[in-house]
Amino acid sequence: MDGDFWAPPPDVSPPVPGVSEGYPGVSQVMSHGYFQHGGVTFPGLLYSPRSLEAAREFPVEDDDVFNVTYQKSGTVWMLEILSLIRQDGDPRWCRSVPNWDRGPWLETLLGLRRARANARPRIISSHLPVHMFPKSFFGSKAKVIYTVRDPKDVLVSLFHFARIFRPYRDPGSLxxxxxxxxxxxxxxxxxxxxxxxxLQLRGRENFFWISYEELQQDLRGSVQRLCSFLCHPLSPAALDAVVTNASFAAMSHNPMSNFSLSPGFILDQNRGPFLRKGISGDWRNHLSPEQSRRFDLVYRERMEGPPKNPSGDTKIPPGPPKNPSGVPKSGEDPQGTPKNGGDP
Incomplete structure (x- = not known):
């Protein structure tokens, strides 16, 4: 990964249902309100061992659509897109119902309760790693849409987010x-x-991945491919409405989408807005050349070598996809052959 290119690893074989083997199941309390569960750290204010175990046992329906990301990778944006697709571009649902009710977060008890109560087909959001995801998903026809973003931008966005999100520790210096x-x-x-x-799930019919950068470069084309994956075709007018109402400007001015209604004990928006910039490449304004080079070295080690996780999977071959634009396309493998999620 250099200053102008990053990419997830190439396609790999899909995992077996026992992908969680080797992860501890017992939570360990940590200082400052953090705890560990399944080998992963969580803040105690919103999450608990009980909620995470309940998420693992969540009964998935075949028509569920899961909006999954690592944090600060486009979760709210994708939720807005999926909400608009569901309503054929009509923005009234997005303007009248908070996004945390439209696509509740699976890993919180409040989100679980809302997800169970929501009408089907449900949109459900999650930041959970795959080994902590509901077990019933892996034998279902439910769909996962996974959005991935340049990790340097994730770092910078998460740094600013940690300054206003009260459940997180103060991030200190960048x-x-x-x-x-x-x-x-x-x-x-x-x-x-x-x-x-x-990304071990690539190749499964019910898994679609897309990059944040691709959404920015070609939102209309991305929405078209999402609609194809969801078997929910839109008319040209409805497609235009989705693109217009899913813009960063539209979300920024929508109190149901910009988290301005979030309680003060969760977000300290006096220190900054939840929706900050919504751009790619902002890391260049924050990381020094030395920090960027060090980040690149770690990226190569972690993404191009065998995965360091208890499952022992070593099937991911070295080397990121070769893409002249610098942004991987979710519908192509490294050689440009259409894969799941690409245009038919």
Whole structure:
């Protein structure tokens, strides 16, 4: 990975249902309100061992659509897109119902309760790594849409988010926070393990992955491919409405989408907005050349070598996809052959 290119690893064989083998099942209490569960760190204010176990046992329906990301990778944006697709581009649902009710977070008890109560077909959001996802998903026809983002931008966005999100520890300096991020010593654990774990599902008919950068470069084309994956075709007018109402400007001004209604004990928005910039490449304004090079070295080690996780999977071959644009396309393998999620 250099300053202008990053990419997830190439396609790999899909995992067996026992992907969680080797992860501890017992939670361990940590200081400052953090605890560990399944080998991953969580803040205690919103999450608990009980909620995470309940998520693992969540009864998945075949028509469920899961919006999954590592944090700060486009979760809210994808939720807005999926909400608009479901309503054929009509923005009234997005303007009248908070996004945390439209696509509740699976790993919180409140989110679980809302997900169970929501009308089908349900949209459900999650930051969970694959080994902590509901067991029933792996034998279902439910669909997962996984959005992945340049990890340097994830780092910078998460740094700013940690400053306003009260359940998280103060991030300190960006340099100190980058050290913790690269070590996986942040809530929801390692970005590298999260991405590699989920991308093991590539090739399954009910799994679609897309990059944040691809959404930015071609939102209309991305929405078209999402609609194809979801078997929910839209008219040209409805497609235009989705693209218009899913823009960063539209979400920023929508109180049902911008988290301005979030209680003060959760978000301290006096220190900054939840929706900050919504751009790619902002890391260049924050990381020094030395920090960027060090990040690249860790990326190569974690993403191009065998995965360091208890499952022992070593099927991911070295080398990121070769893509002249610098942004991987979710519908192509490294040689440009259409894969699951691509245009038919």
């Amino acid at each position: 340099g100190d926070f980058m050290d913790k991020f690269l070590q996986g010593d942040v809530p929801f654990g390692s970005w590298f393990q999260h991405v590699r774990g989920w």
